[in-house]
Amino acid sequence: MDNALASEVLSLSLEHLEMVIITIAIAAALALPAGVLLARRKGARRWAVGFANIAQTIPSLALFGFLVPLPLIGGIGKRTAIIALCLYALLPILRNTLLGILGVDPAVRESAVAMGMTERQILWEVELPLAAPAIVAGLRLATVATIGTATIAAAIGGGGLGVFIFRGISMVDTPTVLAGALPAAVMAIAADEGLEWIERKLSPA
Amino acid sequence: MSESPILEIRGLSCSLGERVVLREISLDAAPGETIVLLGRSGSGKTTLLKTVNGLIAPTAGEILFEGRPEREWDAIQLRRRMGYVIQDAGLFPHWTVGANVGLVPRLEGWAPERIAARVDELLAAVGLPPGEFRGRYPRELSGGQKQRVGIARALAADPPLLLFDEPFAALDPITRQELQQLFLELRRTVGKTALFVTHDIREAMLLASRIALLHDGALELLATPREFLNAGTGEARAFLAGLTETWRQDG
Ligand SMILES: Nc1ncnc2c1ncn2[C@@H]1O[C@H](COP(=O)(O)OP(=O)(O)OP(=O)(O)O)[C@@H](O)[C@H]1O
Ligand SMILES: [Mg+2]
Numbered sequence: 001m002d003n004a005l006a007s008e009v010l011s012l013s014l015e016h017l018e019m020v021i022i023t024i025a026i027a028a029a030l031a032l033p034a035g036v037l038l039a040r041r042k043g044a045r046r047w048a049v050g051f052a053n054i055a056q057t058i059p060s061l062a063l064f065g066f067l068v069p070l071p072l073i074g075g076i077g078k079r080t081a082i083i084a085l086c087l088y089a090l091l092p093i094l095r096n097t098l099l100g101i102l103g104v105d106p107a108v109r110e111s112a113v114a115m116g117m118t119e120r121q122i123l124w125e126v127e128l129p130l131a132a133p134a135i136v137a138g139l140r141l142a143t144v145a146t147i148g149t150a151t152i153a154a155a156i157g158g159g160g161l162g163v164f165i166f167r168g169i170s171m172v173d174t175p176t177v178l179a180g181a182l183p184a185a186v187m188a189i190a191a192d193e194g195l196e197w198i199e200r201k202l203s204p205a
Numbered sequence: 206m207s208e209s210p211i212l213e214i215r216g217l218s219c220s221l222g223e224r225v226v227l228r229e230i231s232l233d234a235a236p237g238e239t240i241v242l243l244g245r246s247g248s249g250k251t252t253l254l255k256t257v258n259g260l261i262a263p264t265a266g267e268i269l270f271e272g273r274p275e276r277e278w279d280a281i282q283l284r285r286r287m288g289y290v291i292q293d294a295g296l297f298p299h300w301t302v303g304a305n306v307g308l309v310p311r312l313e314g315w316a317p318e319r320i321a322a323r324v325d326e327l328l329a330a331v332g333l334p335p336g337e338f339r340g341r342y343p344r345e346l347s348g349g350q351k352q353r354v355g356i357a358r359a360l361a362a363d364p365p366l367l368l369f370d371e372p373f374a375a376l377d378p379i380t381r382q383e384l385q386q387l388f389l390e391l392r393r394t395v396g397k398t399a400l401f402v403t404h405d406i407r408e409a410m411l412l413a414s415r416i417a418l419l420h421d422g423a424l425e426l427l428a429t430p431r432e433f434l435n436a437g438t439g440e441a442r443a444f445l446a447g448l449t450e451t452w453r454q455d456g
Contacts, residue, residue, distance in 0.1 A: 111295030114258055115308055115358075116284035129299050 005179065009164075013183045016160035019153060020146050020187075023082050027089035027142060032135070035097025036123065045098070052091035060149050063087065064156050081158030085150055089142040096138025100131025132202040140195035147188040151180060208236050209272060211366055211398045212257065216266035219249075219256055219422075226252045228423040229266065234366070239392060239399045241409040243444065244419030250402040251292060253419070254368045257400065259283055271365065285309055288359030292370040292402075295355065296343040302328070302354050303339035309362040327357040331387060349380040356384075360391070367399040373408065385411055406444040409433075418444070 038045045058066070063084050067074050073083050104127050112122045128135075154162030164180025167173075210233040219227035226249045234240050242250045255261045257268055259280045268275045275283060288309075296305050306327055307320040315323070325335035331353040343351060352372055359367055369388075373381045385408060391397065403409055409416050410430045418426040418433075420440040428436055434445065 105298075107291070107293065107295055108297060110260065111291050111297070114255075114260055114284060114289045114291060114295075116281050116312060117308075118281055121312070126297060126299075 009179055009183060012159065012161050012163055012180070013187070016147070016150055016162075016184065017187065019078065019082060019085070019150050019158065019160050020143065023085040023089055023146050023150070024139065024143055026082070027086045028093055028139060030086075031090045031093035031138075032097055035094050035135075036101065036128075038094075039098055039101040039127075049091075049095065049098070052094050055087045056091045060084070060088065060152050061155065064152060068156055076157040078153070078158045080156055081150070081153035081160075085146050085153070088149055089146050092141040092145070093135075093138040096134045096141070097131065100134030100138075101127050103134065104130045129202075133199050136195055136199040136202060140192060140199065143191045143195060144188050147184055147191060151184055210235050210269075211271060212400070213269040214257070214266070215269070217253075217256065217263050217268060218265040219252060219261060220264045221252070221261070226422050227256065227263075228421075230419075230424045231266075232417055232424060232427065234398050234400065236398055237392075237396045238414040239401055239412055241413035241416050242400060242402045242419055243404065243406065243409045243416050244440075245404055248419040249422040250404075250419055251370055252422075254289070254370050254400060254402060258287055258289055258368060285313060285362060286364050287366045287368055288361070288364040288397075289368045290352075290355045290359045290370060290372045293375070296351055296358075298343050300342075301339065302333070302341050302343070302346070305343070305354055306339075306357045306361055308358060309364075313362055323361060324357075327360055328354075330360075330391070331357045332383070333357070349376050349384070352376065352384065356387075360395075360397075363395075365398065367397050367401075369399060369401040371402050371404070374403070374405070381408075388412060406448045409444075410448075 034048060038048055055063075064081065067080050067084050068076060074080055108126065108130070109122065112126045117125070150158075150160050151162035151165050153160050154166050161180040161184045165177050168175070168177030168180065212232075212234040214230055214232040217227055217230045218225065230253065232240065242253060244250050252261060256263055257270075257275075259275060259278075270278065270283060270286070297308075300308075303321075303324050306324045310320045310323055324339060328335040328338055333350060333353055338346075338350070338354075343354070346354065352375075356369075356372060359369070373384050376384065388401075389412065392399070401412055403412075410433070413430050415427060415429055416433050417424055418428075418436075418438070418441055425440050426433070426436055426438050433441060436442075436445075
């Protein structure tokens with residue numbers, strides 16, 4: 001019995017983790033390049049950040065609900081859950097990438113131009129390294145939030161640790177709720193600490 | 206002036222926003238010459254260097270570098286042929302001293318061993334023992350050491366023209382004097398052409414082949430230090446008054 005519980009905790013934790021990793025990978029693949037492009041474009045910036053802001057204000061349970069009936073991207077299951085989670089993860093990554101790049105000392109940027117670096121070299125060798133701590137901070141915020149929000153994925157058949165939580169709620173059984181909540185909390189703390197460590201490593205001072 | 210000039214500035218004007226910052230400046234720099242741009246704060250010295258470097262586009266007139274109009278140059282190539290010491294050093298905070306100094310040689314595709322040798326040679330030349338300094342980060346340097354690194358970086362790829370923007374302004378008098386002597390020494394040994402910005406009349410007298418006096422964006426006077434001493438224009442007198450004032454205090 002205990003063994004069966006332990007193995008279910010493990011398998012749901014792995015499922016949860018997988019969902020989080022896929023979400024962050026997709027969100028980063030979209031938000032990082034978008035942040036780089038938007039750092040150059042003032043006009044488009046307001047629209048994009050505005051969109052990401054609005055996406056984040058939708059209550060998460062409602063967002064999952066909105067997505068389910070949609071064609072193509074909707075339906076019950078993991079895919080819909082990941083799409084919803086991505087919408088939340090976009091904003092912190094996008095905003096921090098933007099702030100990181102825009103926060104590079106203009107004198108350092110100008111110095112790079114004056115030395116004869118190309119735009120591409122300036123981006124890869126100056127702006128991104130100097131923005132790296134801010135970008136990692138964005139990934140950290142997004143990851144920690146996604147680990148928590150992903151528990152709601154179970155409501156639309158997405159699996160993960162939320163399965164325990166919803167089961168526990170319906171059975172009014174606290175230990176079952178904890179079987180989902182505790183591993184999720186541990187995962188969030190570990191991600192937070194780990195990424196913060198990377199962030200510190202990347203900071204110049 | 207038998208040799209053709211490295212740099213020719215012809216009728217150069219420049220506006221930033223609504224402001225006219227440079228007014229019809231004409232100026233040549235012959236090979237090996239140090240032109241000191243002298244002027245009070247806001248007179249347009251930095252703007253003139255930036256325009257020469259292609260960071261700011263002129264609104265009128267033209268600049269010829271090595272006999273060719275700058276607008277016909279590839280901006281990247283042009284900048285790599287000018288060693289720029291930026292006001293307040295402008296070092297890259299995430300790179301070591303060695304990486305900062307070796308930047309342009311690396312961009313130009315030098316072999317790593319050659320870059321390393323060049324970096325050590327230049328650090329030694331600006332008075333920073335390479336073994337001690339090459340691995341340090343800019344935040345681990347004093348203001349004077351940063352300036353020395355900035356100078357080494359500007360010299361790294363052996364550019365035909367040096368642009369020095371108040372490289373010694375923020376330093377104590379003794380360090381400043383050391384670096385001025387270093388500059389003279391480098392000029393004697395490598396014979397570089399330079400545009401050197403300062404608002405210090407003594408520094409101008411010491412380093413200039415010719416002094417270009419900027420006032421409110423216009424070139425008020427272009428003269429050798431000796432001629433400058435006898436100049437009668439308003440702004441030149443204002444600077445000379447400062448010079449005699451310090452002499453009086455010294456004596
Ligand atoms: N980006 C800008 N937009 C508008 N005006 C500018 C800009 N940059 C400089 N200026 C103005 O142009 C004038 C010349 O500035 P510049 O930096 O060339 O002076 P400077 O002679 O180098 O002064 P300092 O000795 O203080 O460095 C100043 O009046 C300054 O306010
Ligand atoms: Mg200046």
